Amino acid sequence: MYVCSCFGITEQQVKQHAEDGRCTPRQIASACKAGTDCGSCVKRIQALLGRTDGCATRTRLEPAGLAAQPPRTAPRQDRPLPLRAA
Numbered sequence: 001m002y003v004c005s006c007f008g009i010t011e012q013q014v015k016q017h018a019e020d021g022r023c024t025p026r027q028i029a030s031a032c033k034a035g036t037d038c039g040s041c042v043k044r045i046q047a048l049l050g051r052t053d054g055c056a057t058r059t060r061l062e063p064a065g066l067a068a069q070p071p072r073t074a075p076r077q078d079r080p081l082p083l084r085a086a
């Protein structure tokens with residue numbers, strides 16, 4: 001079934017791009033142009049990405065990668081601040 005009729009992109013193609021690591025509508029658009037003409041398919045693409053567990057990047061990074069890092073709320077203290085001339 002077509003998701004993007006402007007470019008003839010099917011649901012299966014979107015799922016395949018998601019499995020290849022494209023996890024956002026913008027990344028899908030970069031891969032196949034879906035959503036870049038009239039834009040009426042973007043919500044459908046978002047829904048497909050939300051339902052697809054095939055986003056390889058997201059599933060690889062979230063459990064032990066990015067999600068495990070503490071949020072950066074304070075400036076880094078490991079580098080001295082640049083000095084200003086008076």
Ligand code: FES
Nearest residue numbers: 004006037038041
């Ligand atoms: S239907 Fe996808 S851009 Fe128009």
